[in-house]
Amino acid sequence: MAQPWLAKTKILHRLGFGLGMGITVMMLTLTWLGLTPLVRLENTFLDFRFKLRGDRPVGQEVILVLIDEKSLKELGRWPWSRDKQGHLVKGIAADGAKVIGLDIIYAEPEVTESLRELREILSTASATGVAPPALRETLHKKLVVADTDHQFTNSLHIAKNVVLALPLLVPATHSTQLDLIPTTTAPEYIKRSEFMLVRQASSGEALEPHQATAALPPLKPFAEQAISLGHVYSLPDPDGVMRYEYLALRYHDAYYPSFGLEVARIYLGIPRDRMALILGQGVHLDEMLIPTDQKARMLINYVGREHSFPYVSATDVIHKRVSQGIFKDKAVLVGTTALGTYDQRTTPFSANFPGVEKNATVVENILHQQFLEKSVWSGPLEVSMILLFGLTLTYSLEKLRALPGTFMAASVFLGYAAVAQYLFVKQAIWIPVFNPLLTIAVTFITLTVLSFMTKERQAKEIRTMFSSYVSPRIVEELIKFPAKATLGGQRKELTMLFTDLINFTTFSEKHSAEDVVTQLNEYLGGMTEVVFRWNGTLDKFVGDEMVVFWGAPLDQPDHAELAIKCALHMRKRLGELQEKWKTEGRFQLDNGIGINTGTALVGNIGAEGKK
Template sequence: MRAVKQKSPYFLLASMIVAVAIFVTVSPPMFVDYLESKTFDIRTLLRGERSVRPDIAIVAIDDKTLEQLDLNIWTREYMAALVDKLALMQPKVIGIDYLYQLPEMNKGLQSVRELNLAYQALPQADKAFLGKLQTLEQLNDVDAALIRAVKKAGNVVLAFAPHVFEAMSSVDSKQVSQLPEYMPWYAFMLTKPGPAYKPVVAQTALTPFEGLAEAAASIGHVYSLYDQDGAIRWEPLYVKIGPDIYPSFGLEIARIFKELRQQDVKVITGDRIILGEKIDLPTDISGRILINYPGKRKRFTTYSAINILEGTIPVSELKEKIVLIGATALGTGDIHVTPFTELAGVEKQATVVENILSLNYMVKEEMTTLIDIGAIICFAFVMALVVPYFGAFASGLFFGFLLIVYLGLTQYAFVAHNIWVHVVVPALTLSILYTTLTTYRFFTEENRARHIRSIFSSYTTEKVVDEMIEHPEMLKLGGVRKNVTVLFSDVRGFTTFSENHTPEEVVEVLNEFLAAMTDVIMHWNGTLDKFVGDEIMAFWGAPGEQENHAELATHCAMHMLHRLYELQEKWESEGKEKLDIGIGLNSGEVVVGNIGSESKKMDYTIIGDAVNLGARVEALTRNFNVHLMITEFTLAEISHLLPDENGKGKEGGLGHLQPRRLDEVKVKGKQKPVVVYELVDLELDSRPL
C-alpha cells in the first residue's frame, strides 16, 4: 500500500482523541481511577516484596499475648507495664497506636475514692488506714499508672483520630467542634501556603485525655484515607482542624527519631514538608504521600507483647530503635486492605515511618500527570505519522511494540524510581488511536485519487492532476520551499469602468475576461491561485515539479496578451468598452502549501518575498506604461531561450521576444534595487492595446 501524503486528517483525528484523553487524565472519571488503582496493585505485586529498615520494630498485642494474660481486650494497666518495660530497653521513640480518649473510671476505683472521702470526713481518722486507702486508690487508678509510664519514658508518641467529614475541601473554623486546650501545642508551628492546597479537613477529633496527652512527647493523627475499592494507598501527612494543621502519627515519630524540634519542621501546604536540613518530603496538593508497601505481613521485626512483659527479649534488641505498639490480634478491627494483602494498622504506620525516614515512598504528583500527557501526545504524533505510511498489519505490529515498550517503561519507573505513571488512559488512547486511524485510512485510501482530483482540478490542469495521482510523492502539502515563477495580472482602470457601468454589465465582462485568461493559464499548465476582484494570481513550479516554470509562465503571459487582443476586437465590434491589463512576472523561492485554518478555510497558495515582489512589479507596469514586466530573476531563468546579441533566436525557444531594460527600482522590503525589464513580443509590438 502506498504512503498517504495527506496526513492532516490523521493529525486532526489524533488531536481530537488526545483532547479527550488529556481531559480524562486531568479529571478522571470514577471508573478510570478504579482501574488505575488496580494497575497500581498489579505493578506492586509484579515488583514483589522489598527489604525494610532494621531500626523499626513492632510490639504486637497479638492473640498469644491476650491468651496468656487471659484478656478479652488490652487494658491500660498492661499498657503501662509494657511502656515501663520498653523504656528499660532504651528505644529512641515509642509510638502507641491506641486511642485513649477518656479517663477510665472503674467501679473499684470509684468505690475506694468514695470511701476515702467519707473516711477523711470522720472526726477521728486512722492515718494508717487512710494510707491504705490511698494505696488502694493508686493501685486501681490505671490512668495514673499509664501517665507515669509515658512521662517516665519521655519519648512516647500518642495517636488521635480526626473525624474527616469532607476530604480535600475547606471548612469554616467556626463550625469546628471544641478541641482540648492542649491541642494547638501539637500543631505545626511553621507553615507556608503552597501554590495549590486542598487540605484533608476534619471537624473534630478523638484526642487523648488531658493528663495523658501532657505526659506524651507528642501526638499525631491516625486517619486512614480509603480509596474507592476500600484499599489504603495514600497517607495524609497532616489534617486541617479549624485554623491549625496537625501532623500524622508516623510523621511525628520520624521527627522525634531524628531529634528535631517542632520548629525544625516547615510545611509548605500542598507542596512539601521539610524536616530539619536533610529530609524533604514532596506531597500532593492535599498533603499526602503514596505509601510504598514492602510486602505482606511481618516484613518489620515483630515482637509479641507478652515476650516484652516477661523479659524474654534481650534489652539490646530495641536500643535506639523505633518501637510501635499496636493490635494485631484477630477481632481487633484495626485491619486494612493494601496492594499486597491485609495489614494491621500498626504495620501500616510502620510502613509510613519507614517511607518518610528512607524517602522511599511512591510518587504520583503533577509531574507524573505531565508524563501521562506527554506520552499521550507522543502516541498521537507517532501513530499519525506511522499509520498513513504502512498498512494495517505493519501498523498493528508497531502498535503492539509501542504498547509493550510503554508498559515496560512504566514498570521500570515504578520499580526503579518509585514513580506511578498512569497506564489505563495512555494505553487505551494508543489502542483507540490505532483503531481509529487505521479505520479512517481503510475508508479513505480508495477515495485518495478522487480527493486529489477534486481539490486540484480547480487549481491546475488535468495533466498535472493526473501526474500527482500517479506520483503522490510530488504532492507535499502543508508548507514546502520551492522555486516558482509567479504571475500577477490586473485590469487597468477597472474602478472607473465599474463606476460607468451597471453591476450586471461589470460582472458579465469580468466573467468573460477571467474565463478566457483562466483557459490560457490552464493551457500552459499553470496553477491558478486566486481571483481578487479583477486581479489574477497564478504560478508555475508547484505542486508538480516544472523545471521550465519561468518559460511556461512567459509563454502564458504572451498568450494572455494575444487573447486580450481577440477580446478587445470582439468588445469593439459589440460597442463595448475595452479592458486593458498589466502583467508582472517574478521568479524565486517561496513557501507553497495549504495556508489557512483547518477548521474553517484553507487555500493552496504560495507565500514569500518572491510573491510580494511579483505583485509590486505588476503594479509598476502602470508607471512605465508597459503591458508585461519581468524581474531580473525571471530574465535569468529564460535568458538562454531569448535571441542572442546578433538577434538570432534559439530553436524552440522565445526568439520572438525581446527584453528591454527599464530601470533599477527600489522595492519596499528590499535593500538592493531590483532591475526590471519590459518583455516585448515582436509580433504584437506594432499593435496598440
C-alpha cells in the same frame, strides 16, 4: 451509483486520520475532566506496578510490638487494663527504645469497679471524719494501686519517649451528622504537638489540607507525659485502597502532624521548630523534604504484604521472653493485630493490612527517604504522551501493513509501560500510565479494524477486476497498493504486444465450429500462461488476436525486455503445441507477433464495477 471501495482510497485515508485525531482529542478531554473511573483505573495500574515490583528490602530501624492472638490467649481479651499496658511500655523503654509509638486510643478514663468502690469509701470516710488518719492513708494507697490510669501515666513519665495517637475527625463530603461531639476549641494540652512553622509554597497553587471538625484527644495526664501526639486520620481512595498518608490535618487554626511523621521526627532527633509544613510542596524535616500533593498527602511506598517488618508479640515483652537489646535504638510501634481488634486496611499488596504496619511503613519511608513521588509535571507529561502516541500512530498505521503496524503499536505500548515501571522501581517516580496506554490501544484497534474492513473489500474488488487479465503476482501487488488499481487513466510509457493467427480464416472455413473453438481455446490458453509467466497484462482477445502490454498497472522499468522474452516464449510454446497437433493429425496453426514501445493512456477505463 455508489463508488466502489477502490475509488474511496483517499476518502478512507481521511477517515482513518479523522478517527485517529478524534480518539486523541477524546482522550485529552477525558484526562482534563479527571473522570473517576479513569482515576480508579490509573490507581489500579499503580497497584499492579507495586505487585510487579514485588517486596523490597526493609530497614531495621522499625520494629513492631503486636497485640496478637497469642497475646490475647495468654493475657486475656482486649482491651487490657492500663496498668498492664503501662507494664508493656516500661518493658520496651527499659530495653533502650529510641521512640515508642502507641497506635492505641486513650480518650476515656478507665474506672474499674474496685476503683469506684474505693473512691466512694474514701470520700465517705473523709466527709464523716470518723475514720482514723491511718485508715484514710491506707485507703489512699490502695486507691493509687487500683487507679490504672495513674499507673499508665507513671509509665509514660518513666519512658519519656512515647508518641500517642490523636484521633481527628474529618467529616465526609456533604455530611451533616458527626459521630463525635464537635469541640468548640482545641484543648490547650494538644497544641504543643502542632506544626510551629507553616507557610505557602512559592507556586501559590496549594490547597488547604483536610479540615478536622472534632477530636478524641488522649486524656490530659497521658498527653502531658507523652513526648508528642500525632493524628491517626486515614482515608482510603474511592476504591477502598489506602495509598496516601495525610502528613498534616488542620484543626481549628493549627496544623497537626501525622502519627508516623512524629515518630520519624523524634527518631531522627529533629526539634519541632526544625519541622515546617510547606503547603503545596511538602514537609521539611530539617534539610529533608518529604514531598506531598496539594492536600498534604504523601504517597506510601509499601514494602510488601503484612508482616514485612520485624515484630514480636506483646505477651513475650511482658513476660520477658524477648532477647535483651532487641529494642535498643529502635522506633517501636505498638498496635493490635488480633482478629477483630485492629483497623484493617487494603493496600496494593493486601486486603488485610494492619493499621499499625501502615504507620510503620510511613516511618520507614521517612527514615530511608523512600518517597514515591508524583511530580507536578505528571499532568503535562500525560497530555504530551497522549498527543505523541495518538498522532504518531494515526500517521504511521495509515502507511504500514498489518504486521509492521501491530509490531510498532506493541513496541510503543510495551516500551512506555517498561519506562514507567523502571521509573517507579528505580527512581520512585509515578508517571501516568493508563490514559496514554489506552490511547495507544484504542487508536490501534480502531484504525486496524477500519483498515481490515476496507482492505478486505478492496482486495475482493481487485481480484474480481484483475484476476482475469493479470498474473496472480500482480494481483497481490495491487492488493498491497490498491491506489494503483483505481478507476481512471494516466499517460505512461508501455510496451505493447500484438499477436494473431496466420490463415485463421481459411482454417475456420474448412473445420467445424466445435473443432475451431477447441483448438483456438487450447492455443489461447497456452499463450495466456506465457503472458502471465512474464507478468504481462492481458488487455483483450479479439477473435484469434491477443493484445498484451507491460508497464501498467504496476510500474515495470524493464517492460520492453519482458515483452521480447514473452514473445520468444510464445513462439516456443506454439512449437510445442504444433508438435502435439501434428501427432494428433490436426491443423498446424501459426502466429505473427508485433511489439511496440511508446506512450499511451492506460488505466481501468470503463463503467464502475465493469472492466
